[in-house]
Amino acid sequence: MRRLPVYILLDTSGSMFGEPIEAVNNGLQTLVSTLRSDPYALETAYLSVITFNSSARQDIPLTELSSFQEPKLTASGCTALGEALTLVKNCAEREVVKTNHEKKGDWRPLVFILTDGEPTDDLDKGIADFRTMKWGMVVACAAGNGANTDTLKKITENVLQLDTADSATIKAFFKWLSASVAGTSERVDGGQGEVTGLGELPPPPDEVNIVV
Numbered sequence: 779m780r781r782l783p784v785y786i787l788l789d790t791s792g793s794m795f796g797e798p799i800e801a802v803n804n805g806l807q808t809l810v811s812t813l814r815s816d817p818y819a820l821e822t823a824y825l826s827v828i829t830f831n832s833s834a835r836q837d838i839p840l841t842e843l844s845s846f847q848e849p850k851l852t853a854s855g856c857t858a859l860g861e862a863l864t865l866v867k868n869c870a871e872r873e874v875v876k877t878n879h880e881k882k883g884d885w886r887p888l889v890f891i892l893t894d895g896e897p898t899d900d901l902d903k904g905i906a907d908f909r910t911m912k913w914g915m916v917v918a919c920a921a922g923n924g925a926n927t928d929t930l931k932k933i934t935e936n937v938l939q940l941d942t943a944d945s946a947t948i949k950a951f952f953k954w955l956s957a958s959v960a961g962t963s964e965r966v967d968g969g970q971g972e973v974t975g976l977g978e979l980p981p982p983p984d985e986v987n988i989v990v
Contacts, residue, residue: 781884782822782963783840783874785866786955787859789893790829793924794853794943798894801945805952806848812956814843818963822885826869830862831855840873859897860904863933867911885966886914888973889934890955894921894943896929905933915962915973919951919986927989936976937989950985 788802806827813819820843827838832855838846870887877883897904918930922943930937940947957980962973973979976988 780822780882780966781824781840781875782959782966783824783826783870783884783887784959785826785828785840785870785887785889787828787830787862787866787889787891787893788851789831789857789859789895789921790851790853790855791831791857791895791898792854793857793895796853797945798921798943798948799851799853801943801948802892802952803848803851804945805948805955806851808949809952809956809959810843810846810848812953813959816960816963818967819843819960822963822967823959826873828862828866828869830858830865832858834858834862834865836865836869839869856898857893857895858899859891859893860899860901862891863901863904863908867907870911870913886912886972888914888959888962889916890958891916891918891930891933892921892948892951893918893925893930895924896926901929901932908933915958915975915979917958917976920989921948921951931989938982939987939989940985941987947985950983954980954982954986 837849916934
């Protein structure tokens with residue numbers, strides 16, 4: 779069984795305190811319950827949650843949906859996005875099954891990043907580490923005007939922007955994320971291959987803008 783690994787990197791710095799972090803917690807619950815009701819996702823999608831504030835940590839290792847327990851996230855500290863990119867690379871190297879001549883490994887991992895501010899650590903080192911891994915689709919989302927989309931463009935060409943970091947907008951982002959994971963699960967299960975660009979994912983809702 780080839781798994782579809784999904785790594786979700788979430789900013790839990792101090793600026794996410796209050797409504798934004800509550801919306802992220804609710805969004806994760808919605809994501810998991812939505813994917814559990816999708817037969818393709820339930821079979822292939824495995825989720826991991828990595829959070830970053832003054833440092834980065836893997837809250838949930840790569841876990842199948844049926845046994846996934848949402849973490850309760852709180853907000854404080856700075857924005858160690860560079861460290862989070864190094865960490866996701868290290869986690870994926872350890873957790874993702876590689877293809878060899880005996881069997882096909884997992885599908886290339888999907889990575890979704892949500893941040894509301896500028897990195898406060900060495901982003902270039904994190905990007906260099908991150909690029910040593912073969913990813914599937916990498917999407918970075920700037921929540922509100924405090925996050926710099928030009929910074930996120932250094933990580934991936936697939937950048938989204940939320941006008942605000944309030945509960946309705948963050949909810950819309952997680953709804954789109956759910957649809958994207960479900961759609962990708964169905965694609966790989968149906969033999970159509972991996973997703974290579976935003977155009978192959980469901981169109982984002984009005985609250986979520988694609989940065990070109």
